[in-house]
Every structure is written in structure tokens, then in C-alpha cells.
Amino acid sequence: MAQPAAVSPLATPFPPLTPLGGVRLASGAAGIRYKGRTDLVLLEFAAGTTVAGVFTRNKCPGAPIDWCRAALAGGTARGLVVNAGNANVFTGRAGRETTEATAAAAAALLGCGPADIFLASTGVIGEVLPHQRITAALPALNASLTPDGWEAAARGIMTTDTFPKGARRLTSIAGVPVTIQGFAKGSGMIAPDMATMLCFVATDAALPAPVLQTLLAAAVDRSFNCTTVDSDTSTSDTVLLFATGAAGNTVPDTAGDPALAGFATALDELLLELALLVVRDGEGAGKLVQIDVSGATSDASARRVALAVANSPLVKTAIAGEDANWGRIVMAVGKSGEPADRDTLSVGVGGTWMARNGTVVPGYDEAPVVAHMRGRELQIDIDLGLGDGRGRAWTCDLTHGYIDINGSYRS
Amino acid sequence: MAQPAAVSPLATPFPPLTPLGGVRLASGAAGIRYKGRTDLVLLEFAAGTTVAGVFTRNKCPGAPIDWCRAALAGGTARGLVVNAGNANVFTGRAGRETTEATAAAAAALLGCGPADIFLASTGVIGEVLPHQRITAALPALNASLTPDGWEAAARGIMTTDTFPKGARRLTSIAGVPVTIQGFAKGSGMIAPDMATMLCFVATDAALPAPVLQTLLAAAVDRSFNCTTVDSDTSTSDTVLLFATGAAGNTVPDTAGDPALAGFATALDELLLELALLVVRDGEGAGKLVQIDVSGATSDASARRVALAVANSPLVKTAIAGEDANWGRIVMAVGKSGEPADRDTLSVGVGGTWMARNGTVVPGYDEAPVVAHMRGRELQIDIDLGLGDGRGRAWTCDLTHGYIDINGSYRS
Numbered sequence: 001m002a003q004p005a006a007v008s009p010l011a012t013p014f015p016p017l018t019p020l021g022g023v024r025l026a027s028g029a030a031g032i033r034y035k036g037r038t039d040l041v042l043l044e045f046a047a048g049t050t051v052a053g054v055f056t057r058n059k060c061p062g063a064p065i066d067w068c069r070a071a072l073a074g075g076t077a078r079g080l081v082v083n084a085g086n087a088n089v090f091t092g093r094a095g096r097e098t099t100e101a102t103a104a105a106a107a108a109l110l111g112c113g114p115a116d117i118f119l120a121s122t123g124v125i126g127e128v129l130p131h132q133r134i135t136a137a138l139p140a141l142n143a144s145l146t147p148d149g150w151e152a153a154a155r156g157i158m159t160t161d162t163f164p165k166g167a168r169r170l171t172s173i174a175g176v177p178v179t180i181q182g183f184a185k186g187s188g189m190i191a192p193d194m195a196t197m198l199c200f201v202a203t204d205a206a207l208p209a210p211v212l213q214t215l216l217a218a219a220v221d222r223s224f225n226c227t228t229v230d231s232d233t234s235t236s237d238t239v240l241l242f243a244t245g246a247a248g249n250t251v252p253d254t255a256g257d258p259a260l261a262g263f264a265t266a267l268d269e270l271l272l273e274l275a276l277l278v279v280r281d282g283e284g285a286g287k288l289v290q291i292d293v294s295g296a297t298s299d300a301s302a303r304r305v306a307l308a309v310a311n312s313p314l315v316k317t318a319i320a321g322e323d324a325n326w327g328r329i330v331m332a333v334g335k336s337g338e339p340a341d342r343d344t345l346s347v348g349v350g351g352t353w354m355a356r357n358g359t360v361v362p363g364y365d366e367a368p369v370v371a372h373m374r375g376r377e378l379q380i381d382i383d384l385g386l387g388d389g390r391g392r393a394w395t396c397d398l399t400h401g402y403i404d405i406n407g408s409y410r411s
Numbered sequence: 412m413a414q415p416a417a418v419s420p421l422a423t424p425f426p427p428l429t430p431l432g433g434v435r436l437a438s439g440a441a442g443i444r445y446k447g448r449t450d451l452v453l454l455e456f457a458a459g460t461t462v463a464g465v466f467t468r469n470k471c472p473g474a475p476i477d478w479c480r481a482a483l484a485g486g487t488a489r490g491l492v493v494n495a496g497n498a499n500v501f502t503g504r505a506g507r508e509t510t511e512a513t514a515a516a517a518a519a520l521l522g523c524g525p526a527d528i529f530l531a532s533t534g535v536i537g538e539v540l541p542h543q544r545i546t547a548a549l550p551a552l553n554a555s556l557t558p559d560g561w562e563a564a565a566r567g568i569m570t571t572d573t574f575p576k577g578a579r580r581l582t583s584i585a586g587v588p589v590t591i592q593g594f595a596k597g598s599g600m601i602a603p604d605m606a607t608m609l610c611f612v613a614t615d616a617a618l619p620a621p622v623l624q625t626l627l628a629a630a631v632d633r634s635f636n637c638t639t640v641d642s643d644t645s646t647s648d649t650v651l652l653f654a655t656g657a658a659g660n661t662v663p664d665t666a667g668d669p670a671l672a673g674f675a676t677a678l679d680e681l682l683l684e685l686a687l688l689v690v691r692d693g694e695g696a697g698k699l700v701q702i703d704v705s706g707a708t709s710d711a712s713a714r715r716v717a718l719a720v721a722n723s724p725l726v727k728t729a730i731a732g733e734d735a736n737w738g739r740i741v742m743a744v745g746k747s748g749e750p751a752d753r754d755t756l757s758v759g760v761g762g763t764w765m766a767r768n769g770t771v772v773p774g775y776d777e778a779p780v781v782a783h784m785r786g787r788e789l790q791i792d793i794d795l796g797l798g799d800g801r802g803r804a805w806t807c808d809l810t811h812g813y814i815d816i817n818g819s820y821r822s
Contacts, residue, residue, distance in 0.1 A: 017485065058742065058745035058746050059745040059746075059747075059748070059749075059751040059752075059753070060741050060742065060744060060745030060746070060751060060753040060756065061745070061753070080579025083723075087738075088740060089738065089741070089742075090741045090753060090766060090769065090770065090771075091771075092754070092768070092770025094430070094770065095770075096591070112749060119577040124744060125736075125737075125739065125741060126737055126738035126741065126766060126771055127738075128771070176619045214662075233822070235742050235745055237509075237739075258819075308768070313724070313809075313813070313817070313819055316818065317813070317814055317817035317818045319577055320814065320818045320820070321817070321818030323818070325536075326537055327498075327500065327501060327535060327536025327537040327538075330471050330500070330501045330536060330537065330646070331469065331471065331500075331646050332538065333470070333471060334469035334471030334646055336468050336470075336473070337468075337470070338470075339470075340470040340471060341470075342470070342471040342472070342501065343503070345471065345501075355501060355537060357503075357543070358503045359501065359502060359505065359506075360501075360502075360537055360538070360539070373762065396815065397790045399776030399818075400811055400812060400814050402724070402728070402813050403728055403731065403809065403810060403813075403814060406724070406725055406728035406729065407728045407729070407732030407734070407810075
């Protein structure tokens, strides 16, 4: 397995994730694919924990996705089992048997029904995942569950990731302090719907499952679904949000309850932070790029334009080369298929407008743009000049590192 | 300007293009961007030549595209001026002035109206193209027009191309021998609608412009629009087909005339040959990949699945790494958004089925697949198992060469 030589230059330190009421974690080495590292993670949730989930729209999802979609109907969760190294995708009946056996083993250990167990797998597609590797390792994990295992869990689910990814927010519901924290993994096969591989978040808030689902879907749409590394949508993308209720807040009935305003904002921020950590670890990434589109005919149109620019290999290679090649941005806007008029289009980089209303800005001085392009975090602004629609997307550059990693992933 | 170090390993020799009745060509060095090479091409067509064209669907097209779309209304052509090094895209009013001045100068030299002059430009976007460079060079080109200038013209329009691209077909209309031949350029910013940068084809057949347009549109849809290098749709894609009438055939009234069956087939073949030459020169390409999809719910759906696979960076990097990673093919099928059922899906490479009906083929022997992956021309077969729809796409692999070329194109 080719691993990148070093940690992404865009990496940030793992934040201090302290215990969260109602959650215990454990990690171990099940030898699924990797040697000498953890690759299996177990989370235990207190009785009464509610759950919400958002999954890949890929039409060929992995067996764990099927399992989670079915389990989500109950709205409650007691456990989560995640493995790295094998995605259990396109494995037919054997794949279903592995999910059933894994859930049954975890349920027996945690003293619940299998439908309260959630599953996720990441790694190679198309190879059978023998459930014995997992079920044999679970008892030891169960025996080592601890409230302190957050960073270890974030490390245990990594594949081509070069650093573990976590985030934490403190908020309140009707005056009762509440914490939200979680971790994510992913660095390739990252594109909207869902733009991550795996993300697990827990809160000690008490929230009904339908409320949790509404809040999660909105937050995912504003975070993970605005990011892309390589336009390839994984078969295994999963975001799960668990609410243990340990905080003891008054339980709101609807997602629109004003008491949830702070919680919703905190959840949005937390998911965006995790989504950008995934982009920061984009395979081979050297630069994080934010693309803001204004003047579109609608917000949805603006986002599609932003994502077309974010997905353009020519834009992404120009960024890797620190080349302020705004012509390629114009090309990508035009290929999006969204309403655009060449003669009202403006493009800026790093706060400098390079082109306005269809032509280069007279006397345009490239110097500040060149300086901005040399940085690690870049800003592209596009004004379509047509309406009030706004949208944003994030991506990374396309470098030799991406080719290195993906030209020999299995070998 | 970064130029690839060597000729594409997928290059084929330029075919012998002998004179075609009614066409003369000239090439010269106008110093538009390059030093020490030709960058300006002039074609002269006999009086009575009809013309058809297909252009980019990019919403931010170059000024020459606007010019050609307007000129095409007349249905006749006497001249074509093409330059390399500057695409005259996103150049506002200056861009329009350049097209007007260039057409006026060529029209004066060839003794026709400006609306009988067609224009194309390829190269950097967003820099003003001074028409004086072109208009000053045109008289010398006009003085050197020759029926033998085909390969020189194909070389004169190259940008990052590593070899000139030409093709020729002999056919007949109602017993009268007819020739079709042309040339193309393009190696990056290549994606469907239109999947090339520039392609110019001439025939000595006598054909009304509407007939020519119908035949051309159908042939482009079956060739260029089934190819992709990097999913980026150029602002300048142009295919023009000129019919001089020098062959003296009986003129058919409609594209459906049975006498045109052979001509239509020959035109299809010729455009496909030119389209595949462009893919063979895909920036950094080391392998040419044909993707056949069957069992789709419709032909259109099959083609979209084929193009989703052809555009997947993860599939293309796996091919570059000679890795028979069919899991990524499954992923790309699933992300296409087209009807697909994981449990009826089969994937084969080089004639070996690796996965059938949703799981790996029992006893699958990777050896013949590995051997096939080491070749220059690869075949991927996908059977969706849902219906009778079939489709095909072509692409190349994604290599370090693509990053090399595009990370420093302007520098």
C-alpha cells in the first residue's frame, strides 16, 4: 500500500477531545489489511442515544451503507463498528453476511439488538471482508472501552489520510451546556453527495432522532457537500451523528425550535471544520482553495459553478503550479452549464480583481496575485453579474502527490 | 511555455494527405507567442464551397466562435485563418475587433466577403490577440498557398500537441469518387461537447450546406463527443467541414439520400480517427482506453456511464499505475447517477470478466488482466445487466506528465 511520505503541509493539530457523557471508545489492530497499526474502532453509546445519518448517493454503495440505512429507521443507537483497509463494497452476499455477523457480535457484547449497531468500512473495494477478523477482535475492544479514546479512534479509521481529524464545539440548549465533537477520515474519492468517506459525531444533547436528522442533513449540505478533492464519489461515504442525552437539556420537539439555534450553528461549524480537514488532507494536496461565487441566478446555480471550478483539473493543476491562470477559471465557469454571460463575468484571486465584465482589468498588476498564489490557503472570487445567487466550494490543488498515491494504491 | 519533452508514446505517423480539389493551404510564423515555429495557417477554398460547423457548448466561448457561428448562416466559405498561441477568449471588445480585422484582411486577399472567412484561435485565454500580428503575416501566406500544405498546416495549429494529427478517407457518391481529409489539434481541456480544440476537414464532394451540417453533427456526436482527456471543456472547440464540389458528383438534396451512405460512414470513420488521435496526444497520456458499456436502460445512459468512468481521476490514475483496480470502475459507474444495480453489474478488463453480478468472479485469475494493463491500448467492459442500451467512450490515463504540462503552462 503506497502511503504518502509525509504529513500534508495543510495539516492542523488534533484538538483536545475530552470525554463526552454517554460515549466510550476503543481501538485495536485486527490485521484486516495493514500491519502494525490499529484498523478497528468500537464506540459504545448510553441507552437512549438517538442517531441521524447521511450517506453516499453513489448507486453502488457498500454493504455497510445498506445496513446503516436500515438500522437508521429505529432512530436509536448503542454501538458503532468501523474498520479501515477493506470497504466491503461490491462483495455480494459475502458482504451482507459480514455486516450481519459484525452487528450480531457487537450487539451481544454491548447488550442490545443488532439494529442498534451502526457499521462503516473504508479501504479497498471488491475484496471480501472476512467477518472473523472483526468478530474475533471485538471482545478485546469491548474490554478496553474508555471515555478518552477519541484521537485513537480517529487514527484507527485512517487509510491514505496523513493526519487524524477531529473537531469540538461547546454550545447550549435552553441554557444547558452541550458539547458536540467528532472525527472524520478521507483524502481521496472525495466529491459532493457525500463529500467525505467517514465522519462520526456525538453530542451529549438530548434530541429526538427526527430533529437530529433534520439538523444533520442541513449541516452536511452546507459543509461536506460543498467540498471536493477529485470529483470521485465514494461508495462508502457516511456521516453519523449520535445524541446521548447525557447533558440533560429540555428536549425540543422540532428542529425549528428557537432553543436549537445555537446548537444548529455549532453543528454547522463543526461539520465544516471536519470537512475542511478532509480537503486539507486531499491526496497530494499542497493548497486549500475557497471559491466564492456571487451574481448567479440562484444560490443553487452559484454552488454548481463553484463546484465546476473546484473540480476542474486544469484549474487545480494551475493552482499547484502557483499560476494565476484566470483563463482556466473562465473556462470552468463556462463548462458548468449554468447561466453565465462572458461579458458580465468578473474573476478575482486573493482579493484582486483580474478580469471585470468580460475582459482583463486595465493596468492589472499580477504581483499581489502571484504572492497570494504562493500561499497555502487561496481565495478565488467569481461574480457572474446576473443576479443575487451566492455559493461557495472548497477544494485542494492537483499535484504529483495525487498521481503517486493513486497510481499504486493497491500495489 | 512548457512543452512536453517527447512525442506521446501513443503517437501514430502523419498519413499522406495529397492535394484535394478546391483547397490550397499555407503556413507561416507570425510570432504570436511561439518563437522559431509556424503559428498561423491559411486555407483557401474554391468558389462555391459549402461549410458546416460544430462548436463548443462552453458558455464563455472565444470571439472566433462567435464569428464562426454568425458566418455559418451563409453556408458558404472561401477561407479559413487559424492561429496558435493565443485563444482570443475573454478579450472583450478587443477580441471582436481582432476577428473583424482578421476576416477583413483575409477576405481582401482571397477576393470574397468577410462572411466567407472562418476563424479559429487556440492557446492562452484572457490575453489580447493583436490583429496586426496576423494581418501583417497574411499577405505572405496568401502568396505561398499550395495544394500540398496539409501536414504543415496540421503542425502550424499545434499548442501542447506532441505530434500533428491528420486523417483521410476515400469514398464515393453515386459512383463518383470522393475524398475526405482533414487535420486536428488538441491534447488538454478535452471533454465532450465538443471534445476537441480544433478540427478542420475538407471534401471535394458537392454537398449543400444543410446536408453537410446534418452529416457533421451526427459524426461529431459519435466521435469527438465520446472522448475525454480531462473533463475540461474548452472555450474554443471547433469542427469545420468544407465541401468544395471539385469531385463533380450529383448533388443530393438530403442527408438521408441513400447515395450518401458511404460518404456518411467515411466521415464518421475519419472524425473518429482524428478524435482518437487527440486522445492519443492527451497531455501526459501513456495509454489509450476504450470503455464499452452494455446492459444499460438506454444508449444515452450507457454513454453517460462510459464517460463517468472515462472522467474518473481514480480510474485514470489506476490505469497509469497499471493497476487492475476494478473497484474504482464500480465506484465510477455508481457516481454517474445513471440507473445501475450493484447486484447485476459486471466488469471486465482486456476480455477477462473480473466481477459478475455484484461480486468477484470465483477463482478470478488476475494474470491476463495484469498483462493487458501493461499494454498501450486498453479495453474496459461494463455490463449493467438492466437493458439493451449500449455506449462507448475513449480516454487516456492520468499521469505525472499531465501535472508537469499544466502546472506551468503559462510560465
